[in-house]
Amino acid sequence: MYPFNYHKPASVSEAVSLFRNADDPMYLSGGMTLIPTMKQRLAAPTDLIDLSGIPEVSGIEVSADRVRVGAFTRHNDVVRSPEINKTLPVLSHLAGLIGDNQVRNRGTIGGSVANSDPSADYPAAVVGLGATVYTQDRSISGDEFFLNLFETALHPGEIITHIDFPVPTRAAYQKFPNPASRYAVVGVLIAEFAGTIRVGVTGAGPCACRASGMEEVLNQNLTVAALDAVEVPDAGFNSDLHASAEYRAHLVKVMARRALADLLGQ
Amino acid sequence: MSEVVSQAESENQGIGAPVRRREDLRFITGDGRYTDDINQPGQLYAAFCRSPYPRVRIDNIDASEALALPGVVAVYTGQQLVDDGLGDLPCGWMVKSKDGTEMISAPHPPMAATVANYVGEPYALVLAETLQIAKQAAELVDTDFTELNAVVDLAHASGSENIYEGIENNLAYEWALGDEDATKMAFARAAHVTTLDLTNNRLIPNALEPRACLGMYERGTGDYTLYTTSQNPHLERLVLSAFVQIAPEHKLRIIAPDVGGGFGSKIFIYSEETSVIWAAGKIKRPIKWVADRSESFLADAHGRDHITRAELAMDEMGRFTGLRVKTTANLGAYLSTFGSSVPTYLYGTLLAGQYKTPNIYVEVQGTYTNTAPVDAYRGAGRPEATYVVERIVDQAARELGKDPADLRRMNMIQPEDFPYETPVALTYDTGNYEASLDKALEMIDYAGFEARQAEAAERGKRRGIGLACYIEACGLAPSKLAIQLGAGVGLYESGEIRMNPTGSVSVFTGSHSHGQGHETTFAQVVSDKLGVSYDDVEVIHGDTGRMEFGLGTYGSRSLAVGGSALMVAAEKVIEKGRKIAAHMMQAQVDQVDFENGQFTLQDSNQSVSIQEVAFAAYVPADYPEDLEPGLTEKAFYDPNNFTYPAGTHVAEVEVDLETGVVQLVDFVAVDDFGHIINPLIVDGQVHGGVAQGAGQALMEHGIYDEYGQLQTGSFMDYTMPRADDLPDFRVDTTVTPCTHNPLGVKGCGEAGAIGSPAAIMNAVTHALGNKDISMPATPEKVWRAIRGE
Numbered sequence A: 001m002y003p004f005n006y007h008k009p010a011s012v013s014e015a016v017s018l019f020r021n022a023d024d025p026m027y028l029s030g031g032m033t034l035i036p037t038m039k040q041r042l043a044a045p046t047d048l049i050d051l052s053g054i055p056e057v058s059g060i061e062v063s064a065d066r067v068r069v070g071a072f073t074r075h076n077d078v079v080r081s082p083e084i085n086k087t088l089p090v091l092s093h094l095a096g097l098i099g100d101n102q103v104r105n106r107g108t109i110g111g112s113v114a115n116s117d118p119s120a121d122y123p124a125a126v127v128g129l130g131a132t133v134y135t136q137d138r139s140i141s142g143d144e145f146f147l148n149l150f151e152t153a154l155h156p157g158e159i160i161t162h163i164d165f166p167v168p169t170r171a172a173y174q175k176f177p178n179p180a181s182r183y184a185v186v187g188v189l190i191a192e193f194a195g196t197i198r199v200g201v202t203g204a205g206p207c208a209c210r211a212s213g214m215e216e217v218l219n220q221n222l223t224v225a226a227l228d229a230v231e232v233p234d235a236g237f238n239s240d241l242h243a244s245a246e247y248r249a250h251l252v253k254v255m256a257r258r259a260l261a262d263l264l265g266q
Numbered sequence B: 001m002s003e004v005v006s007q008a009e010s011e012n013q014g015i016g017a018p019v020r021r022r023e024d025l026r027f028i029t030g031d032g033r034y035t036d037d038i039n040q041p042g043q044l045y046a047a048f049c050r051s052p053y054p055r056v057r058i059d060n061i062d063a064s065e066a067l068a069l070p071g072v073v074a075v076y077t078g079q080q081l082v083d084d085g086l087g088d089l090p091c092g093w094m095v096k097s098k099d100g101t102e103m104i105s106a107p108h109p110p111m112a113a114t115v116a117n118y119v120g121e122p123y124a125l126v127l128a129e130t131l132q133i134a135k136q137a138a139e140l141v142d143t144d145f146t147e148l149n150a151v152v153d154l155a156h157a158s159g160s161e162n163i164y165e166g167i168e169n170n171l172a173y174e175w176a177l178g179d180e181d182a183t184k185m186a187f188a189r190a191a192h193v194t195t196l197d198l199t200n201n202r203l204i205p206n207a208l209e210p211r212a213c214l215g216m217y218e219r220g221t222g223d224y225t226l227y228t229t230s231q232n233p234h235l236e237r238l239v240l241s242a243f244v245q246i247a248p249e250h251k252l253r254i255i256a257p258d259v260g261g262g263f264g265s266k267i268f269i270y271s272e273e274t275s276v277i278w279a280a281g282k283i284k285r286p287i288k289w290v291a292d293r294s295e296s297f298l299a300d301a302h303g304r305d306h307i308t309r310a311e312l313a314m315d316e317m318g319r320f321t322g323l324r325v326k327t328t329a330n331l332g333a334y335l336s337t338f339g340s341s342v343p344t345y346l347y348g349t350l351l352a353g354q355y356k357t358p359n360i361y362v363e364v365q366g367t368y369t370n371t372a373p374v375d376a377y378r379g380a381g382r383p384e385a386t387y388v389v390e391r392i393v394d395q396a397a398r399e400l401g402k403d404p405a406d407l408r409r410m411n412m413i414q415p416e417d418f419p420y421e422t423p424v425a426l427t428y429d430t431g432n433y434e435a436s437l438d439k440a441l442e443m444i445d446y447a448g449f450e451a452r453q454a455e456a457a458e459r460g461k462r463r464g465i466g467l468a469c470y471i472e473a474c475g476l477a478p479s480k481l482a483i484q485l486g487a488g489v490g491l492y493e494s495g496e497i498r499m500n501p502t503g504s505v506s507v508f509t510g511s512h513s514h515g516q517g518h519e520t521t522f523a524q525v526v527s528d529k530l531g532v533s534y535d536d537v538e539v540i541h542g543d544t545g546r547m548e549f550g551l552g553t554y555g556s557r558s559l560a561v562g563g564s565a566l567m568v569a570a571e572k573v574i575e576k577g578r579k580i581a582a583h584m585m586q587a588q589v590d591q592v593d594f595e596n597g598q599f600t601l602q603d604s605n606q607s608v609s610i611q612e613v614a615f616a617a618y619v620p621a622d623y624p625e626d627l628e629p630g631l632t633e634k635a636f637y638d639p640n641n642f643t644y645p646a647g648t649h650v651a652e653v654e655v656d657l658e659t660g661v662v663q664l665v666d667f668v669a670v671d672d673f674g675h676i677i678n679p680l681i682v683d684g685q686v687h688g689g690v691a692q693g694a695g696q697a698l699m700e701h702g703i704y705d706e707y708g709q710l711q712t713g714s715f716m717d718y719t720m721p722r723a724d725d726l727p728d729f730r731v732d733t734t735v736t737p738c739t740h741n742p743l744g745v746k747g748c749g750e751a752g753a754i755g756s757p758a759a760i761m762n763a764v765t766h767a768l769g770n771k772d773i774s775m776p777a778t779p780e781k782v783w784r785a786i787r788g789e
């Protein structure tokens, strides 16, 4: 690890001003991605701005039709929150599939979403549930948040403060874990909102996205069998040691079938 | 399964008792003392510059910028070590080619000097006041390389450009064993021949504790001390002294304190530890180096990596008449310490398996590639041999339409055949292979498999079952035989038993424990033999300054060889004690019996305890005139044969037809390890070994890309098996005691990793309707096989 300056601001505005005045700053949330990268000497921020002391980015608020999760919320807080388990159980289920217990005890939703790792789980929920990402300046629609591999709509210095998830009638998430890292090779979240279906896919392409072909078909016919007719082309899909693009495309379909079966209670 | 008995409750803590490991308390409460826990005032930190390419010429190293960084103390290059007169890192086992010529060792300087031959090979050492400065300075070392063509693909290595001048076709040797002509005849006469192409995947060891060292030089005396993660400190001292010429043996002390796992990878003499102890002498300050995980992936010796074609000849009945095996073995860029022996004497000699195959011929091409050196990894050669034999036997059974268990049974060596001389140079002393097969089949409920298969099919899963009846040769090894076969050292072990004046016992062994539990088992053996309390026996190991000599721990040899040495030493203690006791009881020596810690005068009620005798030995007020005081005895034990653990492993897997995911759902191991000293530790060794075998079969794979870069250089891509990947193993034993060591033990450290890959892959093949795929059976590979690709 290279040397760096450490800051622990107490408010978002303080964090942002620290950011503006540093050479090459980075925000630190759970550190589960950033710290290993620094230890491998692949990242060398001059200043680390720790978000853990900022009340505005923490906390969980649940109402009948929406769940608001502060950016600093740890994965295990989402797993264990009785309110989220009751209102948006798919999110607790998804968070419980992230990494291992140590990672879930440290990692946060804001860090995960800001990072746009192509194989992270939360992005499937942001896209699949049509969430809204809030920063100190604005709100960004989940559909427009993830731009590419490790690339989001965030501007430099912009802090995710919280994420708002609309509550679906029902939803389900299925993940095919990478056997080594346990990140998602492919993850599919299917949600039903007042008769419309949304399908969010992570792992397959450079960043999380919706599977509009599947959505169209399922909006007509909400059955597992209907998915058989959907073509999942593998163009632009990731290909690595663990899964070729072709296999990923196949897994998208299998995970979608399984998620839909869960959603339908089959 | 053995029951856990707490030490306090258990009455018997001697041989056979499931005593909990006494070392575990300190290990699991963070009180272990590993190399990195040891620090010296004024110590420097080392960081290495490593080759970023698989094959380069090193044209120029400019360290000026690195040296200018405050806190940097020195930068040493590989060339400086050579110029200082250090010798090459030697390979300790000479293997001859079939034409009688000696193997050709690639030059292997202690650090790369003029060329580097694999990604991660160290070529310069930076010393600094802190680790962070050392690492930063290593990045500032400015090196000019000329990239040379790298040879990465094992299958085509022998036709590629020569990596080393004078080593044609990149072959270190072309070794053969067995009768080629007789085997050819057997194939000419065969009623049926089964042929199988197999790969044995490259593995990366990944002990929990990475390699580490702390090198020190004492200005006043000229003594060197190296704390290091070694499985065999005396061997390391011997090599560093005699070959590398760091310092004479009496001026070099190697201490291996608590060591967190080795699996073979800590046997070998590596660049980093060698350069650190050398540099400590140069700079005259202590130097600490601890590998990070990325360095372990790149520069620990890897394991396995074979490509094999095997052919099995049978008569009309299915009796095996001939086995022919041709293997290309990856040695990596250099011959590591025992790298030459693993794919030859530890592999070819095991190809008879448990069967009476009369004709066997094996050829092995030991091949250099621009990859990390390959050497012994848990099982070392025997898992590879078992994989060949047990996969082809299964394949043959399917081709003949026979039950795989029946075909094996029909060909097995029978109890009355022992001692059994194989056509590949070994003599098995004893065994009862059908006994373990029968027990394993009963435990798995072999007859009930079809019902389980049908039930799985209802859940959309294809269930398969696979057997492996393995044998291995361990307890390495009869020195004379090993040296005849090319070993550069003997393979005996030493032990010393010191009865202290107050009756407690200090036991010194040349074996080394890095997770095996010697401190417990060896104490059980000695307390049992001397009739003293288990709690009064302390076992000390891992320090060339404290024990006589030792060859260390690998090849499942600790108990069979090191434990036997202690039995011999204990016998000597008893014999001397008998003389002292006779004097104390005013009797003749041959009138004194020894049992349960008491010397008893025959036909009397007189006795003295061994503790009283020890006291008399150290306070010799009234003492036999011709006897030296003191009660401490040493022994070197050299076995006269290998030991031959054997058994049957059975695996059941379920394949998810949609995703190709293979789940290991049941695993039974029935092993014959001879007598068992501590069943709890034996179970643990089997569990760990099977987990590693399951890792090899289903998950682990060290992969280099075509450019020679390691693609699986972290746990993000190298799949280690985890507890939730594995079922509850069901393990049991059968016992035929080893005939030639005083404990009747065979060794259990590697068997789990030896038998399980073949059993699991046979189960996968079975589940896939006899479609053969290469290890590891990863999801996409299996998915493609299901689709008929």
Ligand SMILES: Cc1cc2nc3c(=O)[nH]c(=O)nc-3n(C[C@H](O)[C@H](O)[C@H](O)COP(=O)(O)OP(=O)(O)OC[C@H]3O[C@@H](n4cnc5c(N)ncnc54)[C@H](O)[C@@H]3O)c2cc1C
Pocket (backbone or CB within 6 Å): A026, A027, A028, A029, A030, A031, A032, A033, A034, A035, A036, A051, A057, A071, A072, A097, A098, A099, A100, A103, A106, A107, A108, A109, A110, A111, A112, A114, A115, A117, A119, A120, A121, A122, A154, A158, A159, A160, A161, A181, A182, A183, A184
């Ligand atoms: C062993 C392991 C296994 C894992 N397995 C999984 C898995 O299965 N699935 C999965 O989805 N993830 C997995 N992860 C990643 C984990 O979920 C991380 O928590 C997550 O990727 C990053 O979150 P963090 O809070 O740790 O962020 P950090 O590492 O602190 O930060 C990550 C990046 O986000 C930026 N950032 C952080 N917070 C904010 C914010 N509020 N606003 C703007 N930018 C911000 C940081 O500057 C940094 O660039 C794994 C990680 C590890 C180490």
